[in-house]
Amino acid sequence: MRIVIAGASGLLGTSMSATFRDAGHDVITLVRREPASESEIRWDPAAGQLNPAALAGADAVVNLSGAGIGDRPWTRRRVDELFSSRVGATRTLTQAMHQLDVPPATFISQSGSGYYGDAGNTVLRESAPPAEGTLARICAEWEAAAATAPAGVRVVIPRTGVVFSRTGGALGRMLPLLRLGIGGPFGNGRQFWPWVTLPDVSAAFLFLLESQIRGPVNLCAPEDADVNAIVAALAAALHRPAVLRVPSFALRLVMRNLAEELLLSSQRMEPAVLQDAGFRWQHPALAQAAQWVAGKEGAGARG
Template identity: 35%
Template sequence: MATLSAGPPRSKMPEFSRRTGYPVSSLQLYNWHARPGAFERLVPPWESIEVLEQSGGIADGARLVMRIQQGPVGVIWEAHHRDHIEGHQFVDEQVRGPFKHWRHTHRFEALGPEQSLLIDEVDYALPMGALGNFFGGGFADALVESMFAFRHRRTGDDLRRHQALSPTPLRVAVSGSSGTLGRALVAFLSTGGHEVYKLVRRRAMNPDEIAWSVETGEVEQDKLEGLDAVVHLAGEPVLGERWSTAKRRRIEESRVRGTTVLARALAGLSEPPKVFLSASAIGFYGDRGEEALDEDSEAGEGFLAGVCQRWEEATEAARSAGLRVVHLRIGQVLDPRHGAFAELRRAQKLGGASRIASGTQFMSWIDLDDVLGAILFLMNDTRGRTLEGPVNLVAPRAQTNAEVMATMARVLGGMKLVPVPGATVKTILGADAARETALASQRVVPRRLIDAGFEFFYPELDEALAMKFGVALHPEASEG
């Protein structure tokens, strides 16, 4: 849990406002906030927040209940919506939670036909009156400012992506929608105005769900008819437990068998989707030292390389039926709470880790938002639609582990004291898993995305870290 910093006593309730202009109409700006997924897109990624209940969107009477986790302590926050004026504003007000009072007004003003202003105004008070303000006021102010800096930057990024890549709404199905990447993709596409369906491995209980089963091979094929795209992200997590025989089998079968089931279902449709984007990974290339790897590079050796090859081959039924098939060879996704970067940051904060083993192994990373943008680009952009087969989803420049951890320490703060021995990593992950993940070197280049003209919003690690961890954000906005 963060340490509270003392601040000057206050005589009145704090007020915060942030105003940012965007090159879209006020209706487009309002619609982005009104669509499903907006809350998920606006939650700062460094916060651990779980939505417990949500109903009514942003209309009067809408309700949102969430749990905010701060270290071992969880706080319930319940907010109700009021004063909604369609196309212009809505208000959310805390009815229980960490603040004594919280009222947040969202306003959308037109500056011209394709120019608008987002205004966020917050009145809030800490519990315990003047004493709470004295000890926690500065801390609360910093949290609020970081949160809204992120929200306004994220809003602008998403609007810019959708304006460039979404001339018409699409109908898209997504598997793996409960995972980190899948949840983010569903929210990103929904707020952009696309019609999104979730492929679920249970009985479909909502109109936006499509049931399928890896075990039985059954799929609700009728619900797949006429879709524009299917994005297949489902798969057993690679890490989290030792690579026992059973774990290896789950890793492979969830990918190969699951992809085969979906590919055959799509191949049997009367009106199949225009594109099948199926996840793969840069594990395809194996441990390759300093060799620069693009989509024409051969497969490597090892368990993960073999799984990735068979994973990609499992789409054959869809390809043979004439669908455009794209293999998303995804790198290490930058996310503060999940995956490699979360573990590296934990090692740095708790143990002052300066590097993992020699630190010379290359890490091919990519910002989560650039993954989402690349998927939409491959789905709907005139240049992206020319691509099929393997596409590397990594940032333009891979960096060594030592470089990555030095950048993290510089941007996020922290000590660089000692390296983590390779033997320690093998003890934690298991020898095989360590060799093929944390200790493997993969210097991957996104050649096909670059050649097609895809724009990376976060090509440099320092800016991506600052955005995702809420450090030193400087969007074009004014505060009052």
């Protein structure tokens, strides 16, 4: 299979590209600089520029484009960038597809668990409606842009949860503190985080590429857990205490809306579509995932 990836240089894209290649697929990456090899093609998503020939002959396009949600404070300018870097890039891809006589058969376009907002203890399947809030609006517009792909293209929307990685990602700032024994839960810790390990994200995308699934897909592990349980599992795997709770008011004071929507909101997602389709997780249980993050389980996967 010939797969074109947008956003391949990030944490997910790097792991995913390796997984696809290991499975025997031909991977082409879209880059915003001068191409360094024949497997790279230049585009300018900010300007809406992509030569449709870049997608000609591709069996699938995987869209991971988007500025980092938690990388910087949510100023008005940054929020605009979060929207434009996702929606604009996605529309650039779908517009290029429309200019082809034979567009790629499959378009997998990333979304996030933020689509559901703060849902408390409600179990969220893929049919749950979008919420209010900045993250929910970003995800809804991102998904709407993906839906503008040409008729006949199989569009898949993975709503990815909190990705566990050994370096970087959602745990990038938490892990060093936990390793030192000075980390702890955020707020009361009873908010659910839909977690999933990096190898399982890449494996799930490969599964979706090779399946006939279409529409939204909750991408998280089958075992749900709140922040208290997640921090406790990671601390246990690292053999460190985790008692220094960060109070909600302090997070709101320092991070404002970013804290409310990214750290304190609760999404109890259920990966119903993946489960029904027979996907098998490498790390279905939180204890397994924590051992892998701590480097104490031979996962044999990149991350």
